[in-house]
Amino acid sequence: MARPIWTGTLSFGLLNVPVSLMSGERKVDLSFRMLDSRDRKPIRYERVNAETGEEVPWKDVVKAFEYDKGSYVVIEEQDIKSAAPESHETVEVETFVDAGMIPPQFFEKPYVLVPAKKAEKGYVLLRETLKATKQVGIARVVIRTREYLAAVMPQDDALLLMLLRYPQELVDPADYKLPEGKPSTYRITAKEMDMAKQLIGSMSGKWVPDDYHDEFRARLEAVIKKKMKSKGALAKAEDNEPEAAEDTATNVVDFMSLLQKSIASNKRTPAKKGAAKKTARKTAKKKAPVKKAPVKKKTATAAGKSAKRRTG
Incomplete structure (x- = not known):
């Protein structure tokens, strides 16, 4: 059985609904390993110092931000923690908007909010109210160490938590040359x-x-x-790629x-x-237009028999 990403509360106004955050997607990509073609053994990637060529153990690896070419500032774990949001256990709805107001490019990743035992009433109340008003809740949620913008929306018997992209993560279509006018x-x-x-x-x-x-x-x-x-x-x-029509x-x-x-x-x-x-x-x-009448291709067996007749 799938395990929750985290457990916490779904908060809107003064109401709090205990929920579990479950993944709403399934990875089906085929993954590949890199092998040495000579003996078919897996290739291992190592952390190597760019200057000395020596392998660097994990204990000596630090994170840094390159603010200029070749210039770095080291970021410690406590620096990251100090910038991280405090709330890790709440999906806090800040406002409600019409469902059609969010452009499709903002939606990023789906999760399913599952109510805890004896928390069904608050869950159903929010779900049915969102359906009736055709609105979604705009919330903030911390997953692991990052704060996300999210939309809480109803779908059948479920409340979905859709992670949203921040505006600065999107490219404005106006940046490209597009056909304008009537x-x-x-x-x-x-x-x-x-x-x-x-x-x-x-x-x-x-x-x-x-x-x-x-x-x-x-x-x-x-x-x-x-x-x-x-x-x-x-x-x-x-x-099996079909040829483009003329x-x-x-x-x-x-x-x-x-x-x-x-x-x-x-x-x-x-x-x-x-x-x-x-x-x-x-x-x-x-429907594809053709210039010449199609020529039937001979199978390998038929071609072999024809060759035998000619040689015989």
Whole structure:
């Protein structure tokens, strides 16, 4: 059973609800080890002095901040502790805001708040009140040694704690060169807008998260299993990346034509489970323009038989 990150209280106004903070995500990345290709032994990374080349033991390692090139100020553990927030056991809600007021780029990481025994009433009271008012609580919480900004929000039977990024951690989109102005500035006609809306309508569906899977990870797992069975023999992943269509959208493409083709293809997103990739490939094969008639590829067996006939 999963263990809590910490236990403490969820505080809003004068109300305190004992809770446990549980992880709301699951790591599924495949991790790799670095090996020496000569004997397949793991490589060990060492702490080495940049000047002498000698290994530095952990007891002699200190943290420092480089304030100028080659100039450092050493930071002791007590310095870090003195700057750390005092409260480590409270999710303290400071204000409530409309749920739609927080831009998506602020959300960083999910946690689940689980009520302690006999603390269900306060938990449910906050959850249902947030649902009724369509608001979320903006709070501060200390996890390990860092203070985070967070949003407390309801989802079904749960209260989620969503860690938020601070404004200084985000890049302002205005820093980049983006197309400004009205659609007419880019010669987008009312008919093209209508066709685009029709396309979106034809592709609209319900959000079903289980319909989406990390297909790269699944293919990589298959390669790993294949290599395990062949005792390390070279196995090559199949290249299933579809070729780009010749009429890939750019600023000079006939948008009306593309929109009409998209609507005519009657594609819908998302597709049913396990069928999304196959449908996309079939559609790409049917719709992608080709200059020459496709030539059937001979299998290795067929090619071998043909060669025998010619030599015979």
